[in-house]
Amino acid sequence: MRNEPINNRLLLSLPPETLQRLMPEMDLIQTESGAVIDHIDGLIEHLYFVNRGIVSLVKVMHDGRSVEVGAIGIEGVTDSNALFGVDVAITETMVQVPGSAFKIGRAFLSRELENDRALRRMMERYWRFAFGQLAQTAACNRLHTLEERCCRWLLTSHDSALDDSFPLTHEFLATMLGATRSSVSLTAKVLHRAGCIDYTRGIVTIADRLGLEETACECYSETATEMNRLFGPDTRPPH
Incomplete structure (x- = not known):
């Protein structure tokens, strides 16, 4: 696991000096299918930069039915809203496709945002992208x-x-x-x-x-276009 390269596009978009400060505070962990990262209304203590696999944001209804309202892949990080004042989870966050993720403390990352303008700017742009994806998924599920x-x-x-x-x-x-x-x-x-x-x-x-x-x-092509606008073209070799 420690030899796994960084695939997360958000991390790769950061200035090298910013990434160097974050890396010692991050643990690369394996993510198992079905594992719940955050429970609704639970305190968000860690964020996860997805490095392989998919993490889903799931809304569970009172009768037990559930539906995905968003998904996070190698482009992003879980619970980015936690860095901007919302420190409790508003959905169930669970691993859908297993893989790996870089785990980092919310408190540490929040402090870094206060002192690193480039990091804050990128996280604000990503938060806007993530919110847009929630709207895209809502429209997609309906139409x-x-x-x-x-x-x-x-x-x-x-x-x-x-x-x-x-x-x-x-x-x-x-x-x-x-x-x-x-x-x-x-x-x-x-x-x-x-x-x-x-x-x-x-x-x-x-x-x-x-x-x-x-x-x-x-919705797929529109999301890909938005990601390339945010991070630049994806130059990773095809899998």
């Missing part, structure tokens, strides 16, 4: 078909898993899409028959990325 949203989510996961294959169950995907397991399974079968994905024992493999991009809603 786009399940197949379109499923393709968007698979592409997003592919980008941050840094691998063509990654763990993903139909149950978890249904939770993230706010749909029934049966409807998600049917959609997955359609995508499998079209040659877009393979699915074996809880592992999804992206077989035809172009096919997914052609079927996904506009």
